[in-house]
Amino acid sequence: MTNLTDELSIAIAELDEDKVMALVRERLRAGVEPLEIVKKLQDGMTRVGELFETGEYYLSELINCGEIMKGAMGELEPSLAGGEQKYRGNIVIGTVKGDIHDLGKNIVVMLLKGTGYNVIDLGVDVPPAKFIEAVKENNAPLLALSVLLTSCLDSMKEVVEEVKKSGLDVKVLIGGPIIDDQFREYCGADYSSNIASDGVKYAEKVFG
Amino acid sequence: MTKEIVSKNTFKNLPPGVCVPWEQKLKEMGEIKGDPDIIKKEWEQLDAFAYVYIWWWVQR
Amino acid sequence: MAEDKLKLYEERKKRYLAAMNLEKPDKVPIRLSLSEFVAKHAGYTLQEIYYELEKNIDSINKLLTDYDLDAITGAPSLWWASLHDAVGAKYLKFAGRELDPNTQFQYHEEAYMLPEDYDAFIENPTEWILNTFLPRLHEELSEPGSYRANVSLIKGAAGMAMQQGMNQKAWATWAAEYGGVPAFTAMSKAPFDTLADTLRGLSGIMLDLYQRPEKVKAALEVLIPHNIFYGMATSGGEMEFPLFMPLHRGSFPFLNPKQWAEFYWPSLKQVIEALWSKGKRTLFFAEGNWTPYLESIAELPEKSIVFHVDMTDMAKAKKILGGRFCLSGNIPNMMLAYGKPEEVRDYVKRLIDEYAGDGGFIIDAAAVIQGDAREENIRAVIEAAREYGVY
Ligand code: B12
Numbered sequence: 006m007t008n009l010t011d012e013l014s015i016a017i018a019e020l021d022e023d024k025v026m027a028l029v030r031e032r033l034r035a036g037v038e039p040l041e042i043v044k045k046l047q048d049g050m051t052r053v054g055e056l057f058e059t060g061e062y063y064l065s066e067l068i069n070c071g072e073i074m075k076g077a078m079g080e081l082e083p084s085l086a087g088g089e090q091k092y093r094g095n096i097v098i099g100t101v102k103g104d105i106h107d108l109g110k111n112i113v114v115m116l117l118k119g120t121g122y123n124v125i126d127l128g129v130d131v132p133p134a135k136f137i138e139a140v141k142e143n144n145a146p147l148l149a150l151s152v153l154l155t156s157c158l159d160s161m162k163e164v165v166e167e168v169k170k171s172g173l174d175v176k177v178l179i180g181g182p183i184i185d186d187q188f189r190e191y192c193g194a195d196y197s198s199n200i201a202s203d204g205v206k207y208a209e210k211v212f213g
Numbered sequence: 214m215t216k217e218i219v220s221k222n223t224f225k226n227l228p229p230g231v232c233v234p235w236e237q238k239l240k241e242m243g244e245i246k247g248d249p250d251i252i253k254k255e256w257e258q259l260d261a262f263a264y265v266y267i268w269w270w271v272q273r
Numbered sequence: 274m275a276e277d278k279l280k281l282y283e284e285r286k287k288r289y290l291a292a293m294n295l296e297k298p299d300k301v302p303i304r305l306s307l308s309e310f311v312a313k314h315a316g317y318t319l320q321e322i323y324y325e326l327e328k329n330i331d332s333i334n335k336l337l338t339d340y341d342l343d344a345i346t347g348a349p350s351l352w353w354a355s356l357h358d359a360v361g362a363k364y365l366k367f368a369g370r371e372l373d374p375n376t377q378f379q380y381h382e383e384a385y386m387l388p389e390d391y392d393a394f395i396e397n398p399t400e401w402i403l404n405t406f407l408p409r410l411h412e413e414l415s416e417p418g419s420y421r422a423n424v425s426l427i428k429g430a431a432g433m434a435m436q437q438g439m440n441q442k443a444w445a446t447w448a449a450e451y452g453g454v455p456a457f458t459a460m461s462k463a464p465f466d467t468l469a470d471t472l473r474g475l476s477g478i479m480l481d482l483y484q485r486p487e488k489v490k491a492a493l494e495v496l497i498p499h500n501i502f503y504g505m506a507t508s509g510g511e512m513e514f515p516l517f518m519p520l521h522r523g524s525f526p527f528l529n530p531k532q533w534a535e536f537y538w539p540s541l542k543q544v545i546e547a548l549w550s551k552g553k554r555t556l557f558f559a560e561g562n563w564t565p566y567l568e569s570i571a572e573l574p575e576k577s578i579v580f581h582v583d584m585t586d587m588a589k590a591k592k593i594l595g596g597r598f599c600l601s602g603n604i605p606n607m608m609l610a611y612g613k614p615e616e617v618r619d620y621v622k623r624l625i626d627e628y629a630g631d632g633g634f635i636i637d638a639a640a641v642i643q644g645d646a647r648e649e650n651i652r653a654v655i656e657a658a659r660e661y662g663v664y
Contacts, residue, residue, distance in 0.1 A: 020483075063529040068479040105379045108475070130379065155606045156309070156377055156645035182584070183607050191611070222397040222404075229502030232399055265506050266430045267403050270362075270410060271471050272462055272503050273351075 009052055013042070017049030018056070020066060022073045029077050039084040046077055050119040057112065058202050067112060074115075092123035094212045095145040099127035099136060101164060103157040109181060110151035113204040120205050122212075133160075133167045140168070140175050147211045149204060150194075152181040162192035169193060178207050230261045281452030285343040289454055289635070290513060293554060293579050293599045297632035301625055301662030303655055304344035304456045304601065304635050306558075309377060309644040310651070311336050311349035319644070320369025323354040323378060326436060330443040337451035341655055344456040344635075345447070346517075348440065352378065356432035360425045361412030364471070377643060382470075384477035385409045391488040394472075395495050406472070457556050459508030459516035461548075464496035464540035469522045478522070482532055493540040501547045508553060515554040515579055518545075524561030524584075538569055549577035557598075559585055560640065567593040583639045591628050600628060601635035604654060609638055610645040614653035621657035629662065636662065 009015045013032070016024040025046075032042050053070045056062035096117055100110050107129045117124045125143050127135055140148055148168060152161045165177050178196040179189060180203070189197035196207045227234060235253050239245075245252060284299075291298035312322040315332035322329040329348040337345070354367040366372055366379040385406055386394065393401045408414045413425035447453030462470070468489070469478040481489045504516050522528070523537040545555050557578040563570070564586045570578075571593050580594050582602040590600060603624060608616055621636065628634050636658045642651070 022483075057526070060526070063526045063532075065479045065482055065528050065532055068476055069483050072476070072480055103376050103379075105381075154377065154643065155610045155640075156643040158610070158645070188607075188611070222393060222400045224400060225396050227397055227399060229399075229499040230506065232403075261506065262434075263430070264399060265503070266433050267399055267407070268499065268503055269433060270407060271402055271467060272460070272500070273471060 009048060011045045011048065013045040014049035014052065017046055017070065017073060017077075018052040020053075020069055020073065022076070025073055025077055026080065029080050033081070033084060039081050040090060042081060043078075043085070043090070046074060047119045047121065050074060050115060054112070054116040054119060054202060058200065064108065067115070071111070071115060093121045094147070094208075095123050095125060095143040096147045096149060096208060097125045097127065097136065097139045097143060097145045098149040098151070099131035100129040100151045100153075101157050102130055102132045102160045104152050104154045104160070105129040106153035107151070109153070109201065112201040113149060113151070113180065116201055116205050117208060120208070122208060133164045136164050137167060137171055137173070140173055146175055147178060147208055148175050149178045149180065152179070152184070155183060158183075158188065158192070165192045165194050176207075176211050178204065180204065230264050231257075232260050232263045232267070235260075275449070278448075278450060278452045282448050282454060285452060285454045286513075289344045289456075292633055292635050293515065294576060295596070295599060295633040297664050299664060301629045301658055301664075302343040302635050303341070303658050303662075304346075304637050305342055305642060305651070305654070306346050306456075306637055306640070307336070307642045308346075308349045310642045310646045313644045314339070314648065318368070318374045319376060319378075320354075320367070320374040322348075322350050323352065323367045324369060325355075326353060326439050329353075330439060333443070333447060333453070334451070337447060337453050340651070341659065342453075344454045346456045348443065350378075353432065353436050354378075356429065356436065359428040359432055360414065362410060363412060364410060375644075382474050384472075384474040386472040386477070388477075388481065388485065388488075391485065391492060395488070395491050398495055398499065455514050457517040458511040458514040459504050459553065461500050461504030461507070461516055461518055461544065463518065463520055463523060463537065464493045464500050464544065465523065465537045466519075466521045467496055467500060468492055475522070482528075482536065486536075489536060493536065497540050497543050497547075500544045504544070504548050504553065505551060512552045515556040516548060517556050517558065519558045520560060520563075523566070524559065524563055525565050526562075530565065533566065534569070538566070542573065545573055545577060549574055554578065557581060559583060562586075564589055570594065571597060573598070579635065581637065587624075587628065595628075595633070596631075599633040599635060602637045602639050603628075604636070604638045606638055606640045606642065606646070609642060609650045609654070610647065612650060614649045617650045617653040618657040621654055622661045625658070625661045632664070 009018055013028045016028060029042060050070060053062060053067060057067055098110060098114060100107050114124050114126050125139055127139055136148060150161055150164060152158060161179060168175060168177055176195040179194040180198050182199050184197050184199050186197060235256050238256060288298040288300060288302045292302050309319060311332045312319055315335040317328050317332055322332055329350050333348055352365060357365055364381060366381060368374050368376050368378060372379065390405060408417050411425060414422045416422055444455060469475060473481060508516060523533065528537055548555055555578045558581045560583050562584040567589060575597050579599045579601055580590060582590050582600060587603050594600065604620060608620060
């Protein structure tokens with residue numbers, strides 16, 4: 006579990022919106038590197054993700070945290086422009102065609118962003134061709150798919166098959182509450198999980 | 214997305230099943246020559262239908 | 274009503290009602306929450322059943338001819354796409370129009386109610402919905418008072434009446450010609466879901482819990498009598514069968530325990546208790562996982578609900594709720610779609626062995642059964658339930 010020492014990281018982990026905004030402004034004024042501030046925010050968010058996994062936080066806290074983060078980023082944006090953020094790598098993610106559930110996927114996105122990946126989120130109801138296009142365009146070594154509807158499992162299988170056929174050098178991670186090993190084999194994906202933080206675990210594997 | 218459509222409510226604290234209360238309509242009708250209960254019953258029945266239609270878009 | 278069908282209807286009804294009253298019927302009743310599967314079985318595309326009421330209804334005739342079900346949930350599509358077109362409802366996308374002719378409809382969730390709407394909503398929700406909410410939700414109504422808007426109101430209300438009339442006629446036919454028994458005869462929602470599903474949307478409500486909790490509470494308070502009334506109005510006076518209540522945002526892990534106890538539960542409990550005091554039971558369709566809340570649910574009056582198990586821990590549900598409420602559900606939809614008939618049979622047998630012993634149990638899938646379920650697996654559920662489910 007992450008041990009937070011920075012005041013800003015702790016404030017976001019505790020969902021203290023006023024304090025987060027005050028600290029962000031204060032640090033900007035004091036001339037702290039904007040990217041350094043973002044890093045602290047991300048550490049706090051990672052902690053929120055962990056608290057969700059251990060059952061201490063619920064979706065309500067996650068969504069609230071996401072909103073606080075949005076506000077803080079809005080404050081930082083003008084000073085961020087121009088600066089180059091260094092990412093650990095590109096990951097394409099989306100909910101498969103026919104399915105519009107995205108809460109679980111959004112958590113995975115948040116955790117991946119929090120740990121420093123550049124996440125290309127294609128949203129929901131994404132057809133296979135769009136996934137492939139995005140993987141190509143971004144040269145992404147990892148593609149993550151989410152599904153909740155059993156009726157869309159075949160649509161997920163289709164994406165995996167198309168990806169494998171395309172010969173792209175990309176690992177595929179599938180996730181969702183109904184996903185298990187049996188289905189991973191059936192659809193030929195590299196990894197599978199129904200826990201959001203596993204997104205980070207497998208990303209570490211792929212990006213080393 | 215949402216266009217700003219602001220409106221003031223005509224009525225306050227209406228019970229469920231009511232769009233335009235009979236008491237209001239009764240005042241507007243003036244003299245009723247026959248049995249007002251028949252008119253009231255029918256008014257309220259159709260009013261409740263409108264109510265269900267309105268809420269149908271929310272209770273789903 | 275043909276003599277034999279009438280007998281069948283009465284037999285099934287007795288079986289179904291007995292289970293809900295915690296009695297031991299002759300057999301474990303089978304009630305399957307079938308939706309798009311029915312269209313596939315009848316050979317209709319999803320566009321056909323979403324758009325054409327006749328086909329939506331006719332698909333059940335084929336279902337009832339082929340399968341021995343004690344209770345059915347009605348025509349596979351709840352929504353009539355044509356009516357949505359008539360008013361320009363933005364909330365749903367349907368097969369054959371925005372989507373391929375054989376795909377599941379889609380929700381498009383948005384915060385159609387804004388934070389600043391709370392006061393007007395609390396003051397008079399009915400008027401606020403018509404004047405402010407519907408013009409945002411329905412494209413045809415976007416200029417209230419205009420010709421298009423006026424026409425759409427006529428079409429919308431007429432459409433609802435038409436749909437209700439056809440459904441009513443259909444139920445009479447299903448009963449008379451196939452002995453088909455309704456699983457429920459009314460519908461309502463948890464006040465928190467009313468607010469969180471269609472009005473504020475999920476992100477909206479979650480922020481409200483932190484930023485304007487008092488408004489949320491006031492809105493929930495206002496909703497309680499409306500949700501009770503709506504349930505009674507849609508029951509049309511029928512009191513033997515339960516009311517359908519699909520429960521969304523109260524499942525784990527949406528709200529933390531404190532929020533659940535403060536915002537979700539009190540208003541829902543009041544609705545269920547009020548319905549029960551009027552003689553209407555609630556089919557508590559607990560979508561997702563409700564394990565952490567079972568103890569609170571056990572506070573409801575005995576027999577006032579049927580507790581439906583999706584991903585809730587079945588053993589715990591039995592331990593905490595068994596003997597108080599009838600239980601239903603739990604057959605994994607994944608298995609119905611991707612499993613083998615033998616697996617399904619084993620699962621049904623185990624369910625009956627472990628949970629149906631003293632009555633108060635209804636066979637059903639965990640979640641709504643969509644087009645991915647296999648015919649042979651649905652058949653396996655019914656055969657196994659009939660084979661092992663005799664008391
Ligand atoms: C919220 C919800 C909705 C919302 C969606 C809002 C949104 N923006 O997502 C709305 C109301 C729009 C909706 C619509 C529908 N829904 Co819905 N919905 C749910 C509900 C209640 C919760 C799902 C959820 O968000 N859970 C919370 C999140 C955080 O959990 P999660 O998704 O499992 O994600 C976790 C893990 O799985 C994992 N994870 C998820 N994705 C990924 C990806 C990767 C890569 C990794 C590593 C991990 C990972 O991480 C997350 C955190 O741990 C479920 C029932 C339930 N309680 O589960 C039904 C449910 C999923 N819906 C269902 C259905 C049928 C529908 C509808 C078809 C209509 C209907 N009849 O209700 C439509 C579908 C429209 C469509 N085409 O998609 C069924 C599915 C049944 C089936 N046979 O598959 C369910 C199970 C309800 C039921 N019991 O019938 N729904």
